[in-house]
Amino acid sequence: MQPMERFDVLVVGARCAGATAAMLMARRGMRVLAVDRGAYGTDTLSTHALMRAGVMLLDRWGLASRLAEAGTPPIRRTTFHYGAQAVPVDLRPGDGVDALYAPRRTLLDSLLVDAAWEAGAEVRHGQTVTALLRDDAGRVGGAMVVDAAGREHAVAAGLVVGADGVGSAVARLAGAPVTEQGRHAAACLYAYVPGLADTGTHWHYAPGAAAGRIPTNAGRHCLFVSVPPVRFRAEMQAGGPAALRRILAEVSPALAEETPALIPDGAPVAFAGRKGFLRQAAGPGWALIGDAGYFKDPITAHGITDALRDAALLADAAAIGGEAAFARFAERRDALSLPLFHVTDEIAGYEWTLEQAQALHIALNRAMKHEIAALAAEVVA
Template identity: 80%
Template sequence: MKPMERFDALVVGARCAGAAAAMLMARHGMRVLAVDRGGYGTDTLSTHALMRGGVMLLARWGLLPRLVEAGTPPIRRTTFHYGEEAIAVDLRPGDGVDALYAPRRTLLDSVLVDAAWEAGAEVRHHHTVTSLLHDDGGRVTGAVVVDEVGREHAIAAGLVVGADGIGSTVARLAGAPVVEQAHHAATVLYGYLPGLADTGTHWHYAVGASAGRIPTNAGRHCVFASVPPERFRAEMRGDRLAALLRVLQEVSPELAEEVAATAPDGELMAFAGRKGFLRQPTGPGWALIGDAGYFKDPITAHGITDALRDAALLAEAAGEGTQAAFTRFATRRDDLSLPLFHVTDEIAGYAWTLEEAKAMHLRLNAAMKREVAALTAEAVR
């Protein structure tokens, strides 16, 4: 093993949450190393959609122009379809936001990694954490990292941040308990289709199913269909395109017709569902952000915004460096997350009528407005 390297923070995972946290902590003057087991600019499962809070933070960090310049289309209208009823909502400019965006993850994650490097953080891809280091009192003091050729590196760090996804190695090794557990898990099929008219984001709902279209880069739309896991297991594991079209035909015959007239880029992606959770977000020498700390069903497309928000909140706490600051981070995360978490779990359960779905979306909107107000009032950087 090589001699021990020392950093103020070791961030495990360099996607939305991890790269953003590394960038922000470096901007606070900290010496930061971020490692990721994947490669630079690789794709990943994602809902793509950025809610107002996420766009606001990217604008505040000076990164939104990079997404715009890369051709990410602005989204200024969202339409909710409840059976035959359509409710169009035009974006109200404010908080530095005049449009929403849904960038491909190959673009967004790369922009954040580049910004982390520019801020002074170091990022190493194809590196995997295998164990945590502890002092005599049990506090986490770093980690052992294995590089792309199998060499071990001992990394000392004042803070180890787990931003390494749902099955977080840092969370497992730190023994982070689950403090909130969801009851439901929806499944999703999605793919990227050319040639659809860009009329903003559309979310379609029918009893027992939902679907939608989200404009993203290169003239493509991310088109998805979601159903309960029982139906997914029974009829959606074979021909994925045929399964997608069946659900679209039920939920939105117009969208089904558009999709049938084109062809997706490559194979459709499938998410077989996983119940959401909140893990304890901090402990002695460690913290969790992104899906490592808090995962909720993707049916409400709020995951990227969650990741960026919690990266910002944690970077503030790390910059201050006190126990009180980390306690405040944990409290703020839970306060902003739990209303979103609970209504998302209800929506993912598919036990609603269309009128009940409308009411749930109003609750979701209220929780997101509260989140934006909190980020604005506290000037989270």
């Protein structure tokens, strides 16, 4: 076994949440190691869209301009479609935000890893955490890490951050309990389609289903549909492309008419659905961010923004240090998450009328505005 390495912080997972946390903590002068079981620049399941709070944070960190420079199309109009009714919403500049973005994760995650390196953090890919190290009092003080060659070594750290997704090894090994459980789960299917005119983001709703188009990199749109899991399983018996076309034609005949001649890049990506949850955000020597700590249904496309937000809140707590700071982190995460969590869970249930869907989106917008105000006032990183 290799000699034990020592860092101030070990971040497990180096995507949106983990790479951001590593960057922000390194900028504060901490010695940070981030490890990830995947390879640099690989793709992953994603909702793509960055909400205003997410773009605001990236702008504050000097990174939003890199998305534009990489060719990510600016989004300045979002249109909600409730059946035949269209409700366009133009972006009002403010908070350092003059456009929203929906980057491919191959771009966004790489950009954040690069920024972590630039800040002085070390990032290692192809590394898996197998156990947590604890002192005699039970406090987490590091982890056992196995590299791609199968070599195991110990890493000591004053803080271990789980940013390793819904199936988080850190959450499991730390024994982090679930504190809030969602009631609903929607399934979704998406593909990257070239050739659509860029008219901003469109979200379509019909009884029992939703669909949409999100402009992303390389002249593509992320074209998606979402339905309850029972219907999803039935639709998928005919294959992903047929399911995507059939549900899209039901939810938005006009959008379906634009796409029949367009050939997607590869097979559609499927997500069978998973009920949302909040896990305990922190404990002695450990903390959770991103989907490891808080996951909600992707139908409201707020997951990337959640990841950036919680990384920033945790970096502030780590800079202060002490139990009170981490308790404050957990309190702020829950206060900002729960309104978004509950309204998303209702939308994912597909038990609404179109009028009720509009009311749920108004409540969602109210929660997001509260989030922006809180981050603008409180997050230092």
